[in-house]
Amino acid sequence: MSKIIGIDLGTTNSCVAVMEGGKPKIIYSQEGRNVIPSVVDPIKRIVGDVAKRQMVINPKNTIFSIKRLMGRRFSDESVKNDIKWLPYKIKSGRDGMAVVDVDGKTFTPQEISAMVLQKIKSDAEAYLGEKVEKAVITVPAYFDDSQRQATKQAGEITGLEVVTIINEPTASALAYGLDKQHAHTIAVYDLGGGTFDITVLELNKNFFVVKATNGDTHLGGDDFDKVILEYLADLFKKENGIDLRHDAQALQRLRDAAEKAKIELSSSMEADINLPFITVRDNQPLHLVTKLTRAKLELLVGHLIKKTFDPVKACLKDAKVDISKIDEVVLVGGMTRMPKVIEEVKKFFGKEPNRSVNPDEVVAAGAAVQAGIISGDYNKDILLIDVTPLTLGVETLGGVMTPLIPRNTAIPTGKTEIFSTAADSQTQVEIHVLQGERPMARDNKSLGRFILSGIPPAPRGVPQVEVSFDLDTSGILTATAKDKATGKAQSIKITGSTGLTKEEIENMKAEAEKHKADDKKEKEKIEARNKADNMIYVSEKSLKDAGAKVPKDLKEEIEKKIKTLKESLEKGTGEEIEEKTKDLSDSLQKIGQNMYQEQAQPGEKKEQTPKEEKKKGDKVEEGEVVN
């Protein structure tokens, strides 16, 4: 059975995805890009980047932003407005619908879009290695019936069965699995290349319903690029008296540099703009070299970002929804990568927006999810918890957290590790299940605890207690402890171990980062203490076991060092403890040395603690002392 692909047929760019392994996967074009420009030369029959490259010399034949005319009548207000700035010829076609005229030939918007879809179809077939016959296509929430029909027709012209048309904001919500999280009211903030759309969705049983939508059809990333370009050109003009906008090549380089700087400033505080040989004056080359800070960029585009919030307020009003009632906010469109945009959205809605999915790809991903639901590739009954967001582990000697399942492990998953007792004759261990990123148990979330008793008395470190964590697809953690000697086992089931809110998870991660240095030091100190403790135990045991075989002066030396080590454990620093531990260890080794020198006694091994041996994959750790 062939796969159903999900297509985001955008105004500026289009994107396609398909469900694979239960997840939406973006299909790359044959040019190796994740999106293709929605640009077509219908006479030469070229599409995408190639069509874009000849736009300058073929302005009347290179059709872009055709989505603005899709399913609209020639007499529509918006069509009349767009005619003013679109360089190609638009006229009234059959039934008064808007059509384009290229070299005397008429093309409907459906036919133009069909060419984009044709390229998408063949790229998808190349990727999947099989024929593609069905698709889900997305449309803006405000598209009326005529516009939706036209979109469907475009698919049919391509030879695709358009299984369903879904709204772009709905697709975005599906991409984040918000239908499974039972988020009731969602705001989708979509700032794309050329348009801004804000939509309020409501989850009604299993379906998303559009409560209200608003936006600005001429506000997008292109406007942001333009502001930067103007700034750079004005800067150069002031310093050099030349307007780079009059030189086509300089203008192109400026445009590219502006876009590149904008992107760079989403991850850096400063961007270098370096354009050597940008132009010539009096036969001398001129260069444009400057820096653009994030702060300056935010100043330059601030008004554009502010502009988006008027439609947002209007949309909330139409939906009759108060800001506080919004459960989730979703960011869509490349421009939402800008930190200032994210900040303003967060400030406005008072919550962290969903933005982990690539904002250029999220609509196509959602269309693929819808395609998956229809073809049965997607199980709605399983909770959308793909990975465990925080590390899971147990508490070990010294109040340290020992991880078992690291964060971001795909579930279902499981891990088993061998632990042991911390004291001689310890007959029970307490398993304290923890969740979090901090090295110390007390700084993490306690999920539960239980005791495994009936461990046969033995020297510390000898018993083998197998601790297993099993995390199923529903996020239920079963922690089991089993004594390998007796076979006795105890376990607890913890539900909701992944039921933390996004905020809680982010906070925990942030806290861990903040305290990383201090935590590390503390953990090292504890580990040094544990090591020292162990060394004392081993030394005392060795002395006892070796008995008379240890020469008196060596025995005294060791006893003295045991004493000083015990003292530094009481009040010494981490370094002191480590130093004294090594000291003691050095002396201790002399016992063995001595014994081998005196006589080779078969069966008398150097007292090496079994705990010190680390077999591959089998880490023997001390369990917590429980009384």
Place this chain on the structure above:
Amino acid sequence: MDSLIKDKKKKPSVEMYHWKAALEKTKKEVEEYKNKYLRALADYQNLEKRVVDQRDNQRNNIIQELIVKLLPLLDHMEKAEIFSKDKGLILAKNQFIKVIRGFGIKEIDVLGKEFNPQLAEAIDMVKGEKDNLVTEVLRKGYLYEDRILRVAQVKVSKKAN
């Protein structure tokens, strides 16, 4: 002794109805899981193929990615050469060209030829005698082993109309 006895006949058939329904449901489930399994297996096998392809192409991909980022250096050296006939600069430039040639990078020949959007991007239109000819190369284009590494940026002629 008007005792009731259970109607032994009815009971088995009611039970059997339930068992039959349960069996049908289970059969359906099995079919569903079988399909899901086969699909997951197919996805996995496709992924395997793709991973191998990607791995094999990795060297090429990395070279392409690296060289495309270094090309502006060459562009600027060539521009500098227009204004400065410094021997050292020209030597450096030639050395750079030699290195990238060693990796299979070749310049795309577009000047004077018919404009082809597969190979070049038109930045400006100029008046000319013939239509659609590349009159000036503003930025050179390069191939990497028959693949387009970077398209050229050119000026194209249009007959005065």
